[in-house]
Amino acid sequence: MKRLISIYSLFCLVLFTGRAEDGSRLWLRNTPVTNLPFESISYRGDGGIAVQELQQAWAGMTGSRLPRVDTPQANTLVLKTEKNKPLGKDGFSIRTNETGQTILTAQNETAHLYGIFHLLRLIQTGHTGPFNLTEIPTYSIRILNHWDNLNGTIERGYAGYSLWKWDELPATLSPRYEAYARANASIGINATVLNNVNANPQILSTQYLEKVKAIADIFRPYGIQVYLSVNFASPTVLDGLADADPLRKEVRLWWKNKAKEIYTLIPDFGGFLVKANSEGQPGPQDYGRTHADGANMLAEALKPYKGIVMWRAFVYDPKEPDRAKQAYDEFMPLDGKFHDNVIVQVKNGPVDFQPREPFTPLFGAMKKTPVMAELQITQEYLGFSNHLAYLGTMWEEFLQADTWQAGEGSTVARVTDGTIYPHKLTAISGVANIGEDTNWTGHHFAQANWYAFGRLAWNHNLTAGAIAGEWLRQTFTTNPEFVTPVTELMLQSREAVVNYMMPLGLHHLFAWGHHYGPEPWCDIPGARPDWLPSYYHKASSYGIGFDRTHKGSNAVAQYHAPLSEQFNGINTCPEPYLLWFHHAPWDHRMKNGRILWDELCYKYDTGVQQVRQFQKTWDRMQPYVDTERFLHIQSRLRTQARDAVWWKDACLLYFQQYSKRPVPYDIERPVHELEELKKIKLDMTHHN
Numbered sequence: 110m111k112r113l114i115s116i117y118s119l120f121c122l123v124l125f126t127g128r129a130e131d132g133s134r135l136w137l138r139n140t141p142v143t144n145l146p147f148e149s150i151s152y153r154g155d156g157g158i159a160v161q162e163l164q165q166a167w168a169g170m171t172g173s174r175l176p177r178v179d180t181p182q183a184n185t186l187v188l189k190t191e192k193n194k195p196l197g198k199d200g201f202s203i204r205t206n207e208t209g210q211t212i213l214t215a216q217n218e219t220a221h222l223y224g225i226f227h228l229l230r231l232i233q234t235g236h237t238g239p240f241n242l243t244e245i246p247t248y249s250i251r252i253l254n255h256w257d258n259l260n261g262t263i264e265r266g267y268a269g270y271s272l273w274k275w276d277e278l279p280a281t282l283s284p285r286y287e288a289y290a291r292a293n294a295s296i297g298i299n300a301t302v303l304n305n306v307n308a309n310p311q312i313l314s315t316q317y318l319e320k321v322k323a324i325a326d327i328f329r330p331y332g333i334q335v336y337l338s339v340n341f342a343s344p345t346v347l348d349g350l351a352d353a354d355p356l357r358k359e360v361r362l363w364w365k366n367k368a369k370e371i372y373t374l375i376p377d378f379g380g381f382l383v384k385a386n387s388e389g390q391p392g393p394q395d396y397g398r399t400h401a402d403g404a405n406m407l408a409e410a411l412k413p414y415k416g417i418v419m420w421r422a423f424v425y426d427p428k429e430p431d432r433a434k435q436a437y438d439e440f441m442p443l444d445g446k447f448h449d450n451v452i453v454q455v456k457n458g459p460v461d462f463q464p465r466e467p468f469t470p471l472f473g474a475m476k477k478t479p480v481m482a483e484l485q486i487t488q489e490y491l492g493f494s495n496h497l498a499y500l501g502t503m504w505e506e507f508l509q510a511d512t513w514q515a516g517e518g519s520t521v522a523r524v525t526d527g528t529i530y531p532h533k534l535t536a537i538s539g540v541a542n543i544g545e546d547t548n549w550t551g552h553h554f555a556q557a558n559w560y561a562f563g564r565l566a567w568n569h570n571l572t573a574g575a576i577a578g579e580w581l582r583q584t585f586t587t588n589p590e591f592v593t594p595v596t597e598l599m600l601q602s603r604e605a606v607v608n609y610m611m612p613l614g615l616h617h618l619f620a621w622g623h624h625y626g627p628e629p630w631c632d633i634p635g636a637r638p639d640w641l642p643s644y645y646h647k648a649s650s651y652g653i654g655f656d657r658t659h660k661g662s663n664a665v666a667q668y669h670a671p672l673s674e675q676f677n678g679i680n681t682c683p684e685p686y687l688l689w690f691h692h693a694p695w696d697h698r699m700k701n702g703r704i705l706w707d708e709l710c711y712k713y714d715t716g717v718q719q720v721r722q723f724q725k726t727w728d729r730m731q732p733y734v735d736t737e738r739f740l741h742i743q744s745r746l747r748t749q750a751r752d753a754v755w756w757k758d759a760c761l762l763y764f765q766q767y768s769k770r771p772v773p774y775d776i777e778r779p780v781h782e783l784e785e786l787k788k789i790k791l792d793m794t795h796h797n
């Protein structure tokens with residue numbers, strides 16, 4: 110026995126040292142496990158992709174294959190395919206029966222694959238059975254949005270160039286396409302939009318569709334459906350039509366023919382994602398038509414093939430006095446006017462993926478139109494891939510926010526999953542943070558955000574803490590000496606970013622040329638006001654914040670009672686949203702007794718202190734982490750600590766000119782000169 114153990118540890122050693130921990134294997138490292146819940150497997154036919162993936166993982170965990178048996182014995186894993194309506198298309202159950210067999214039941218191969226990945230996750234995180242569980246995903250479409258351009262750059266991408274090698278496709282197929290599909294399937298993601306919402310019309314050219322087909326063919330066995338972002342003016346650009354008016358016969362026919370061409374190549378194509386009449390993109394309003402007219406035309410073209418349209422509600426107009434109100438104002442009157450294969454895609458917050466925003470009031474507003482959330486996994490406004498910011502907590506806060514649409518408990522989760530108003534289409538999307546970097550996401554911890562998005566899309570009731578814990582166990586080690594403190598660090602990390610960037614409801618204090626550093630002073634003559642920080646913070650000698658109360662822009666009225674009144678009252682508004690909804694005086698009394706200015710200073714300082722603490726925690730983790738990843742993360746934390754001080758000093762020194770009050774004496778003094786900070790101009794050419 111002793112000898113067996115030492116052979117085993119030797120084998121582990123070889124396995125560990127033989128593979129560099131460069132992050133390329135993500136959470137699918139399949140490290141050796143001693144206690145396994147089964148010893149053989151039984152299935153019909155060839156078992157398909159599910160068995161293939163299990164065997165591959167098994168080789169990693171044990172160095173050998175799991176033997177196949179014809180007659181299940183005790184300790185056999187049995188893959189069972191059966192009609193089982195309640196499980197739905199993607200659901201599965203795993204049960205250990207009296208004889209010790211593990212029965213994995215599902216309706217099809219993809220669902221078996223989900224079941225296998227679930228089992229592997231349980232094994233890798235230390236569970237050995239017996240099992241008795243059923244998993245049915247919350248949303249039917251769990252989709253990534255890539256903002257990848259056809260020239261290989263990624264809009265708001267911080268992990269290198271695009272994974273999609275358009276120049277080489279369809280002849281050359283990068284092995285990362287399959288690795289990408291596997292990673293997504295392992296967390297239940299079942300769809301992806303390959304290209305930027307600021308869509309190049311060329312994506313719909315025959316030449317590109319053939320490239321898309323090659324990718325779709327690789328994704329198919331993993332249950333991943335391909336979607337494309339389309340440019341509303343495509344018919345004019347690709348085929349010289351006079352216009353793209355959605356009510357014109359020729360235009361409608363063009364889209365029908367295009368749909369036919371696409372489905373001939375890709376029979377399971379998912380559909381279109383559309384950004385229209387937003388930030389200069391063409392759309393139906395160019396012809397005096399509505400979003401519904403535009404969406405319905407595309408929906409009609411896709412309908413015969415069961416395709417769908419995801420129509421974005423990210424709209425704002427410089428003429429509007431409050432950008433936060435626009436999506437609601439434009440889309441509410443269209444409720445009920447969309448075809449049944451259209452779903453409206455709405456960003457979590459009403460402005461734009463800020464470190465903290467209240468939920469967009471369109472959630473819980475429309476009754477007849479299905480609405481899906483768009484989350485941003487890539488950290489456009491949370492320190493790019495330089496800052497450690499675990500977004501599980503942000504999305505949990507958003508999904509569990511109560512809209513009050515049908516009384517208390519009408520959480521965003523429940524209004525989007527079809528519980529409150531039954532909708533055929535349910536979906537959730539996340540703007541991907543993936544690029545061709547070896548570790549996929551730039552920062553090793555940014556992998557956790559891809560992972561968390563998938564897990565929440567599968568089950569929106571999972572907690573951010575549980576997800577962080579399972580991710581850490583698979584990605585690093587199951588050792589609680591590591592998992593406990595690092596989970597804690599992750600759970601605080603997004604709040605730390607809010608504290609050192611934009612606490613108490615402040616938003617959009619970002620620099621003009623990038624969304625990385627602070628520029629609350631930014632003023633560009635002639636620029637759109639709603640692209641300038643002062644539009645949002647409105648700092649004056651009286652106070653700071655955007656008045657969205659009844660006396661201000663009245664954005665509060667877009668929320669249901671009692672939220673609207675709660676947000677409207679300066680003393681009832683939750684303090685994390687204070688300056689989102691109120692222009693509060695500098696001496697406004699906070700709940701803890703401090704005045705607003707002092708509290709703002711303490712918040713910025715707390716953010717800085719939190720990052721300092723993350724550094725200390727991380728340094729203590731050295732014994733549990735491979736050198737490569739340890740040093741990489743350590744170095745990024747240093748950058749984050751410096752940036753936190755930069756943010757704090759810039760914002761406090763700038764706002765102090767208005768508050769005319771001292772920084773409370775017991776916190777760290779600024780170490781920069783405001784004038785020096787104003788001179789910082791980052792070269793972000795590689796980031797935008």
Ligand code: BDP
Binds near residue numbers: 265306
């Ligand atoms: C903003 C981004 C911009 C996107 C836009 C969008 O800065 O790059 O194109 O959103 O979502 O957050 O359409």
